[in-house]
Amino acid sequence: MIKKIVFYSGLMILVAGLSMAQVWKAPDQEKAKERAKERVKFVKEYKNEDIILHKMALVEKGITHKDITENYFLLDSPIIKEREDHYGPVRFAHKRHAALIEDCTACHHYRPKDESMSETTRCSACHQDSFNPEHPERIGLKAAFHQQCTECHQEKQDGPVTCTGCHLKNVPDHKDLVKLADGADAFEVTAECLRCHDQAGEDMLKTAHWNWRGPSPFTVEHRKDVQHGKGTTALNNY
Numbered sequence: 001m002i003k004k005i006v007f008y009s010g011l012m013i014l015v016a017g018l019s020m021a022q023v024w025k026a027p028d029q030e031k032a033k034e035r036a037k038e039r040v041k042f043v044k045e046y047k048n049e050d051i052i053l054h055k056m057a058l059v060e061k062g063i064t065h066k067d068i069t070e071n072y073f074l075l076d077s078p079i080i081k082e083r084e085d086h087y088g089p090v091r092f093a094h095k096r097h098a099a100l101i102e103d104c105t106a107c108h109h110y111r112p113k114d115e116s117m118s119e120t121t122r123c124s125a126c127h128q129d130s131f132n133p134e135h136p137e138r139i140g141l142k143a144a145f146h147q148q149c150t151e152c153h154q155e156k157q158d159g160p161v162t163c164t165g166c167h168l169k170n171v172p173d174h175k176d177l178v179k180l181a182d183g184a185d186a187f188e189v190t191a192e193c194l195r196c197h198d199q200a201g202e203d204m205l206k207t208a209h210w211n212w213r214g215p216s217p218f219t220v221e222h223r224k225d226v227q228h229g230k231g232t233t234a235l236n237n238y
C-alpha cells in the first residue's frame with residue numbers, strides 16, 4: 001500500500017497554477033467562443049498579388065484598425081479539433097496586435113479572388129486540412145498559425161514562443177473533481193489523486209527519483225545506513 005501511495009505536492013502546485021491561468025476571460029468571451037466554433041467556407045481561388053499591392057489596396061479602401069470588429073479571438077477551430085484537441089482555445093488579442101503592428105498584411109497576406117469578399121478574410125477560409133491534394137501549396141490551418149504566430153514572436157523577440165505560452169492544457173477544473181474532507185492528511189490527498197491518476201502513480205514508482213537509494217555518509221546518525229532514498233526513509237514518503 002505504502003508503495004502505491006505517491007508524493008504529489010509538486011503537482012498540486014501545478015494544478016493551482018492551471019486554475020489561476022484559466023480565470024482569464026476576454027471582455028467579449030461568449031461571442032469569441034461562438035466565433036471559434038464557426039467553420040468558414042473554403043476559398044479555392046486567391047488573388048495572387050504582391051503583398052505591397054495588397055497593402056496599397058487596404059490604404060485605398062481606407063481599412064485600418066478602426067475596422068476591426070473582433071477585439072479577441074479564441075482560436076479553437078473545428079477543422080483542427082476533428083483530429084486533435086489537446087489544448088483549450090488559444091487566445092489572440094486581435095486589436096492589440098493590429099495596433100501594435102500597424103500593418104494588417106503582416107498577417108492577412110492574401111485575399112480571395114472574389115472581390116466581394118473581405119480584404120482581411122479569415123485564415124481558416126484558405127488554410128484548412130493539413131494536406132489538400134488540390135492545393136498542395138497551402139499549408140494546413142494549424143501549421144499556418146504556428147508558422148506565422150511563432151515566427152513573428154521569434155523575430156520581434158516579444159510574445160510567447162513556448163508551447164505553454166499560447167496553450168493551456170485541456171484539463172478539467174479540479175475544484176469539482178477532487179473530493180476531500182476538511183483537514184485531510186497527506187496520505188488521503190495522495191490516495192484521492194490516485195483514484196484517477198493511477199497510471200501516473202505507477203509511472204512514478206518506476207522513476208529514478210523514487211527508486212534511488214544508497215549511502216548517505218554525511219547525514220547525522222545515519223552514517224552507516226546505506227538504504228536512504230525516497231522509497232525507504234525519506235520523510236515525505238506518502
Ligand code: HEC
Pocket residue numbers: 075076077080081084085086087088090142145146149150153160161162163164165166167
Ligand atoms: C504563438 C502561439 C503558439 C505557440 C507558441 C504554440 N502554438 Fe500550438 N497552436 C496555436 C494556435 C493558434 C493553434 C490553433 C488553435 C485552434 O484553432 O484550435 C494551435 C494548435 C495546436 C494544436 C492542435 C490543437 C489542439 O488543441 O490539440 C497542437 C497539438 C499544438 N498547437 C501544439 C503545440 C506545441 C506542442 C507547441 C510547442 C512546441 C505549440 N503548439 C506552440 C498557437 C501556438
Ligand code: HEC
Pocket residue numbers: 063064065066067068069070073092094097098101102103104105106107108118120121122123124125
Ligand atoms: C497579428 C496578426 C493579425 C494582424 C496584424 C491583423 N489581423 Fe485580422 N485576424 C487575424 C487572425 C488570426 C484572425 C482570425 C482568423 C481565423 O479565425 O481564421 C483575424 C480576423 C480578422 C477579421 C475577421 C474576418 C472575418 O471574415 O470574419 C477581420 C475583419 C480582420 N481580421 C481585420 C483586420 C484588420 C482590418 C487589420 C489591420 C488593421 C488586421 N485584421 C490585422 C490576425 C491578424
Ligand code: HEC
Pocket residue numbers: 043045046047107108109110111112113121122123124125126127137138139143144145147148
Ligand atoms: C485568400 C486565401 C488566404 C488567406 C485568407 C490566408 N492565406 Fe495564408 N496562404 C495562402 C496561400 C495560397 C499560400 C501559399 C502561398 C505561396 O505558395 O506562396 C499561403 C501560405 C501561408 C503560409 C506559408 C508561408 C508563406 O507566408 O507563404 C503561412 C504561414 C500562412 N499562409 C498563414 C496565414 C495566416 C495566419 C492567415 C490569416 C491571418 C492566412 N494565411 C490567410 C492563402 C491564404
Ligand code: HEC
Pocket residue numbers: 090091092093096097100101106107145148149150152153156158159160165166
Ligand atoms: C507580426 C507579428 C506578430 C504575429 C504574426 C503574431 N504576434 Fe502575438 N505578439 C506580437 C508581439 C510584438 C507581442 C508582444 C506585445 C504584447 O505585449 O502584446 C505579442 C504578444 C502575444 C501574446 C501575449 C500577450 C497576450 O495577449 O497575452 C500572445 C498570447 C500572442 N501574441 C498570441 C499570438 C497568436 C495566437 C498569433 C497568431 C494567430 C500571434 N500572436 C501572431 C507579435 C505578433
Ligand code: HEC
Pocket residue numbers: 008011012014015169170171172174177178179189192193194195196197
Ligand atoms: C475525478 C478524477 C480526478 C481526480 C480525483 C484528480 N484528477 Fe487530475 N486530472 C483528471 C483529468 C481527467 C485530467 C486531464 C487528463 C490528463 O491530463 O490526464 C487531469 C489532469 C491533471 C494534471 C495535468 C496533467 C498534464 O498532463 O498537464 C495534473 C497536474 C493533475 N491532474 C493533478 C492532480 C492532483 C495533484 C490531484 C489530487 C489532488 C488530481 N489531479 C486529482 C482527473 C482527476
